Amino acid sequence: MIRRGHGFLNAPGPTHIPERVLNAMRRQAIDLEDEELTAAIEHCFSGLKPVFGTTQAEIFIYAGNGHGAWESAIANTMSAGDKVLVPQTGHFSTGWAEMAESFGIDCEILPNDLRVATDPAKIAACLDADKSHKIKAVMQVHTDTSTGVTHDIKAIHEAIAATGHPALYMVDSVAALGTCAFEMDAWGIDVAVTASQKGLMCPPGLGIVAASARALEAHKTSTAPRRYWDWSQRRHTAHYRAFGGTCPEHLIFALDEALRMIEEEGLEAIYRRHFHLAEAVRRAVDVWAEGGALEIHALHPAERSNGVTAIRTAEGIDPVELRLLVRQMMRTSVAGGLGQLRGRAFRIGHLGDLNEPMILGSLAAVETSLEMLDIAHQKGGVTAAIDYIAGIKKTELAAARAALREKAA
Amino acid sequence: MIRRGHGFLNAPGPTHIPERVLNAMRRQAIDLEDEELTAAIEHCFSGLKPVFGTTQAEIFIYAGNGHGAWESAIANTMSAGDKVLVPQTGHFSTGWAEMAESFGIDCEILPNDLRVATDPAKIAACLDADKSHKIKAVMQVHTDTSTGVTHDIKAIHEAIAATGHPALYMVDSVAALGTCAFEMDAWGIDVAVTASQKGLMCPPGLGIVAASARALEAHKTSTAPRRYWDWSQRRHTAHYRAFGGTCPEHLIFALDEALRMIEEEGLEAIYRRHFHLAEAVRRAVDVWAEGGALEIHALHPAERSNGVTAIRTAEGIDPVELRLLVRQMMRTSVAGGLGQLRGRAFRIGHLGDLNEPMILGSLAAVETSLEMLDIAHQKGGVTAAIDYIAGIKKTELAAARAALREKAA
Structure with a gap:
């Protein structure tokens, strides 16, 4: 290959x-x-x-x-x-x-x-x-x-x-x-x-x-x-x-x-980065979910992991095939369902040495694959993730500029 | 350092x-x-x-x-x-x-x-x-x-x-x-x-x-x-x-x-290489041993390992210091004595990804250290190892030349 x-x-x-x-x-x-x-x-x-x-x-x-x-x-x-x-x-x-x-x-x-x-x-x-x-x-x-x-x-x-x-x-x-x-x-x-x-x-x-x-x-x-x-x-x-x-x-x-x-980096910054990347994933999945075939497994937002998001797939969708094709055709590895979720979910990991374009690229690979496989989903998941990340970055930028101004003053 | x-x-x-x-x-x-x-x-x-x-x-x-x-x-x-x-x-x-x-x-x-x-x-x-x-x-x-x-x-x-x-x-x-x-x-x-x-x-x-x-x-x-x-x-x-x-x-x-x-490389060639390198080590140690302070631990030549040689040290020699100084001053790691031989031996490993100049370099580092520490030993251990390796190489060279001649004929 x-x-x-x-x-x-x-x-x-x-x-x-x-x-x-x-x-x-x-x-x-x-x-x-x-x-x-x-x-x-x-x-x-x-x-x-x-x-x-x-x-x-x-x-x-x-x-x-x-x-x-x-x-x-x-x-x-x-x-x-x-x-x-x-x-x-x-x-x-x-x-x-x-x-x-x-x-x-x-x-x-x-x-x-x-x-x-x-x-x-x-x-x-x-x-x-x-x-x-x-x-x-x-x-x-x-x-x-x-x-x-x-x-x-x-x-x-x-x-x-x-x-x-x-x-x-x-x-x-x-x-x-x-x-x-x-x-x-x-x-x-x-x-x-x-x-x-x-x-x-x-x-x-x-x-x-x-x-x-x-x-x-x-x-x-x-x-x-x-x-x-x-x-x-x-x-x-x-x-x-x-x-x-x-x-x-x-x-x-x-x-x-x-x-x-x-x-x-510092532990607090690491946890914050993980939360932001996790939230970007969830924003994307929530948009895709409007198509009716996908859903975040964890019901309560406060209980959703900073490290991995499990996504339930509707009847008739083969997450094993999805996973294989995302990897082979889009060079992106997502994980399969385990235990009770075997064959009924896929999982996106968002932990460790990751940054924003990495996670956005991965989300784009998944969205492309959903489209390619005609899996029902609302388009625009990646756009929602971008919007969320842009909001975070805007705040960071404002803080950095304020700090610069303060230093100059 | x-x-x-x-x-x-x-x-x-x-x-x-x-x-x-x-x-x-x-x-x-x-x-x-x-x-x-x-x-x-x-x-x-x-x-x-x-x-x-x-x-x-x-x-x-x-x-x-x-x-x-x-x-x-x-x-x-x-x-x-x-x-x-x-x-x-x-x-x-x-x-x-x-x-x-x-x-x-x-x-x-x-x-x-x-x-x-x-x-x-x-x-x-x-x-x-x-x-x-x-x-x-x-x-x-x-x-x-x-x-x-x-x-x-x-x-x-x-x-x-x-x-x-x-x-x-x-x-x-x-x-x-x-x-x-x-x-x-x-x-x-x-x-x-x-x-x-x-x-x-x-x-x-x-x-x-x-x-x-x-x-x-x-x-x-x-x-x-x-x-x-x-x-x-x-x-x-x-x-x-x-x-x-x-x-x-x-x-x-x-x-x-x-x-x-x-x-x-092939297993037979690997075993042969190990035997040759082990034998080179033993030739060197046997010469050093004539000084009366060192001795190969394994009594019978046929039972001596292809991978490691334990060398007993006489009373009054501190093999822990020897080991430390060979490493710090000659960049060569030999091992200490273990179990009954703790404080009474050091060990030279000669296994894995090794070739002749590597083992000769290590033996030279040990011989230098014996000299530096005034540990009684007969000089010329490395020379004996070189002689042994040269003999092996001579045979290999003759075989290679014969093969070339045969090919040309």
């Missing part, structure tokens, strides 16, 4: 990787004890803390992926026969629960309409009903990338705290971290899980876990068999121990550089 | 990475279902088989490392309470056994002088004594990188087979695969374990396991808790399943290219 120009990657991970990160990784292997690697490792451990919103938690970085980090969270804190509460969020709450079941954990699934966020009161009710404190943890997905719904991690914390129930609060923020606020310490999160290839702008290959003091305490009595993921093995200054064997040094150099870029 | 020129990396992993492999990895992320990634993944799975010497085994590739692959071998075939036989080879038989113990496995350690290879007859004796077949597996390290001793995997297979004992034969070939013959099918190996950063010439970040039909059969009744490593989960055509979540695509593109280079 002839491929001209660069592709547009709008899967919700792997995401576009900054040239700086690719360059940081494009280097010869070095000795595991080389000072340069030591500095990069130390920056990864320290630089992840603000992204997790923690000064207290211990960070673990694995050669692995998000599923590996899930396993670390479970195998380090649980024992066979333990019970956990898993609010249903979509494909990823199911996957995490299945993993827990593999470790002999009894999962109480809190059913939920996948188009809305978990109701914190329902979690509280489950915990209140659990008088004997059988539930050892609440396993909550932050943004389920299959639905594009972002759950209110702070409100759930407050609901849990109000019950006085001692369950650990474990949060999968693989698809959310780095796209919106995450305050591990302030929100009483005990275990947070993420991976390298989404908001962290790196290639896939690292699973990352942050553990609170309470989680480390629970770890001491947890009996699930583990070694590779074992926090005790990894709490060690020797890098060979901290990485459970050979450190994936190229990915560490990538993360080191990505964290530097995150520090330069 | 000012660093001019390139470093010489003679740790036994991570090893020098070919430019072609670095370039293959230096690319933008792509969609997990992109045809280009699919082709690379398929080549990785098929291309690893000849390196393992198998047409029968199933290959599993993990975002992980060698320790992760160890865990895959154990968690997929064993159950708590099972017993395994672990012939002592050094730091890595200890590590693998400790990992098995984490899964409630009872490890019978077969003690061994770490300067010689495992005696196959002793393994056979253990199995013969195990009338009730309590031993479920023999866990044998091929080359223990801490000792530089290569164990005779074929002879051990023959000894096991002669007993008729049904134990699985599991081999850690992390430090050997791609440096010397490995015949999984012919040698009755049930589980073989390796990683990306040694003979496979890639960055660290992949753990690789090959499983025989017998191992897959044992897997069915094994009850160790597992999910990320689970072979059943991963025996799936969908890549997202085959990689237990997001595929580490950059490392896959690296391995894809490295396997292409292995195919171009």
